Amino acid sequence: xxxxxxxxxxxxxxxxxxxxxxxxxxxxxxxxxxxxxxxxxxxxxxxxxxxxxxxxxxxxxxxxxxxxxxxxxxxxxxxxxxxxxxxxxxxxxxxxxxxxxxxxxxxxxxxxxxxxxxxxxxxxxxxxxxxxxxxxxxxxxxxxxxxxxxxxxxxxxxxxxxxxxxxxxxxxxxxxxxxxxxxxxxxxxxxxxxxxxxxxxxxxxxxxxxxxxxxxxxxxxxxxxxxxxxxxxxxxxxxxxxxxxxxxxxxxxxxxxxxxxxxxxxxxxxxxxxxxxxxxxxxxx
Numbered sequence: 001x002x003x004x005x006x007x008x009x010x011x012x013x014x015x016x017x018x019x020x021x022x023x024x025x026x027x028x029x030x031x032x033x034x035x036x037x038x039x040x041x042x043x044x045x046x047x048x049x050x051x052x053x054x055x056x057x058x059x060x061x062x063x064x065x066x067x068x069x070x071x072x073x074x075x076x077x078x079x080x081x082x083x084x085x086x087x088x089x090x091x092x093x094x095x096x097x098x099x100x101x102x103x104x105x106x107x108x109x110x111x112x113x114x115x116x117x118x119x120x121x122x123x124x125x126x127x128x129x130x131x132x133x134x135x136x137x138x139x140x141x142x143x144x145x146x147x148x149x150x151x152x153x154x155x156x157x158x159x160x161x162x163x164x165x166x167x168x169x170x171x172x173x174x175x176x177x178x179x180x181x182x183x184x185x186x187x188x189x190x191x192x193x194x195x196x197x198x199x200x201x202x203x204x205x206x207x208x209x210x211x212x213x214x215x216x217x218x219x220x221x222x223x224x225x226x227x228x229x230x231x232x233x234x235x236x237x238x239x240x241x242x243x244x245x246x247x248x249x250x251x252x253x254x255x256x257x258x259x260x261x262x263x264x265x266x267x268x269x270x271x272x273x274x275x276x277x278x279x280x281x282x283x284x285x
Contacts, residue, residue, distance in 0.1 A: 017211050018220050018231040022133045025229035026089045035069040036095055042128070046159070048260035049276035053157045054079055056280060059122030063149065065110045065142075066130030070096035073103055079123060086110070111141035119151040126158035129274055132233040136218025139233055143247035150281045156249065159276045163219055163234040166270035172224035174201045201227040237265035244279050254278040 015023075025031055041047040060081030064072055067085035069092060076083065085100075086108040087093050096105045108115065110126065111134065124146050131142055146156050161168075178194045181187050205228045212231070213220045217239070223232045235243075241251045255263040256276040263275060 016135050018135050019133070019138070021208060021211075022230050023089065025226045027091050028226075028229075031226055031229075032069070032091055032095060035071070035092065036099070038069065038071040039074075040071075041075065043258045044260035045256050045258040045276055046127070049157055049159070049256045049278060050075060052254060052256065052278050053123060053125075053155050056155045056278065057122055058153045059151065061121045061123070061151075063116070063121040063124045065124065065126040065146075066128065066133075067096050067105065068092050068128065068130075070099045070103070070105075072125060072127050073100045076123075076125065084116075084121075111138050111145060113145040113149050116149045118148055119154075121149050122151055122154045124150055124154070124156045126156075129159050129161055129232065131158050132161050132235075133230065135220060135233065139218075140243065140247070143243055143249075147248040147281060152281055153283045154281045156244075156279045156281070157276070159274050160240065161221075161223075161232050161234040161274045162268060162272050163236050163239075164268065164270055165234070165273045167224075167273060168221050168234060169270065172222070172228075174198055174227070175224055176201075176227070197227045204228040237263075237268060240277060241265075244277075248281060249279040250282050251279075 041050070057079060060079060062076050062080040062083045064076060064083065064085040067073065067087050070085065073083070073085060073096065083103055085096055085103060085105040087096065087105070088107065088109045090107055093105050093107050096103075110131070126142070131139060134142065150156060174197070176194055176197050178190050181190070201224070205222065208222050208228065208231060211220075212222055219234050220231050221234050222228060223230050237255055240253060244253055245251045252265065254277070255265065256278070257263045257272055258275070263272070268275070
């Protein structure tokens with residue numbers, strides 16, 4: 001039985017090409033090593049978004065989605081009276097548990113949070129553009145699931161790619177660099193890795209670019225991260241408002257750019273690759 005047929009038989013979402021590509025990338029040893037080393041805030045915008053979420057909170061029950069190796073676990077420490085980190089990649093959950101043995105982590109898909117009770121969290125976080133790793137139907141399922149598990153007045157904090165970013169419009173290039181070292185063995189290893197990455201990136205770009213979807217409501221695009229190893233959902237402020245409102249959130253939402261400034265939806269520039277979103281569930285439904 002083929003993989004997508006087996007998933008349908010068990011009531012799971014059929015795996016799209018986009019998801020298949022992304023899942024394979026998250027499980028690669030080099031990706032796991034990269035995530036294991038990540039720590040701290042990604043940029044001033046993420047720090048500002050966490051500060052904004054902190055100021056909006058009415059309780060401390062935290063759900064950390066797409067937790068990876070646990071980069072955000074410590075960042076949420078001062079906000080969390082209880083904490084649960086989830087990810088749909090078993091290898092990432094293992095890393096997170098090893099990095100934070102005192103915290104609770106579970107293998108779970110954000111599109112199906114049925115194992116969690118209604119209104120059981122005050123803050124849900126989906127960092128590092130993790131919500132963009134599934135297709136349009138999956139994204140709507142994530143928003144609906146998050147709204148259900150959030151308590152009234154709860155906050156959903158996530159980051160998402162900007163559809164009009166100049167990188168998507170102009171075309172992305174291979175961006176890896178070779179760091180110099182006087183050690184000849186290390187230099188040879190780094191050059192070999194660079195060459196392998198460059199060749200792999202060119203092959204993936206040719207294979208995956210034909211899977212891009214640039215028209216319509218749901219846009220999925222190839223990104224250069226992980227040597228052109230991921231496809232991402234890209235959106236606009238107007239679309240974010242529509243989708244979050246339909247899921248039961250208050251709108252307009254708060255948008256924060258990479259430099260930490262609150263963005264006006266009509267003033268987003270092409271240089272903004274992605275932005276942070278803070279959305280609140282109404283106190284009264």
